[in-house]
Amino acid sequence: MPVTRPQRxxxxxxxxxxxxxxxxxxxxxxxxPPAQYFISVISEMELLSYPSLxxxxxxxxxxFLSEVRVVExxxxxxEIAIDLRRKHKLKLPDAIVAAPALSLQAQLLTNDVKLLRVPGLTGSPLELKKK
Structure with a gap:
């Protein structure tokens, strides 16, 4: 009988x-923590478009971008982003950033309080160093 290993x-x-x-x-x-990390295409665009880089x-x-998967x-x-914007009055960029978390059934890591309050979105804030 073959041994079945629990899937990681x-x-x-x-x-x-x-x-x-x-x-x-x-x-x-x-x-x-160890995980498979994703970012929205809008985050990629925001990161690469700062004028003072x-x-x-x-x-x-x-x-960093080579280590994560960019969600197009x-x-x-x-559709999820449109729904988030309409139902929760999010700014369009925030809705686009949050939509992949719902699409992938993933946790959104953010310190944006408004996103952390969206029903159905599993979010978690990050602990920051004291200044």
């Missing part, structure tokens, strides 16, 4: 843009 559960987490900035800026009190910061961002604006994500 891979946690899925979506990072909000502010969470990514805290991570890259060394402001988190502890490392992110120098080469070192751009290299750091590109390295497919039909399902668009």
């Amino acid at each position: 559960v891979v946690l899925k987490k979506v990072l909000d843009t502010n969470a990514i900035l805290y991570l890259l800026g060394g402001k988190l009190t502890k490392p992110l 120098d080469e070192a910061a751009l290299t750091q961002i590109r390295s 604006l497919n039909e399902q994500v668009r």
Whole structure:
């Protein structure tokens, strides 16, 4: 009889843009837990479009982006984002950032209080270092 091994559960987490900035800026009190990490395409665009980025910061961002999966604006994500914006009066970028968490049934890591209050969205704030 073959031995069945329990399947390893891979946690899925979506990072909000502010969470990514805290991570890259060394402001988190502890490392992110092991998981499969995703970001919205809008977070990718926000990160790469800061006018004051120098080469070192751009290299750091590109390295980070190579470690996560970018969720594109497919039909399902668009519909969820539209629904979030209409029902919860979110800003469009926030709705687009949150939609992949619902689409993937993942936890959203964010310090955006408004996103943490959205019913049905599993969110968690990040603990930041004291100044």
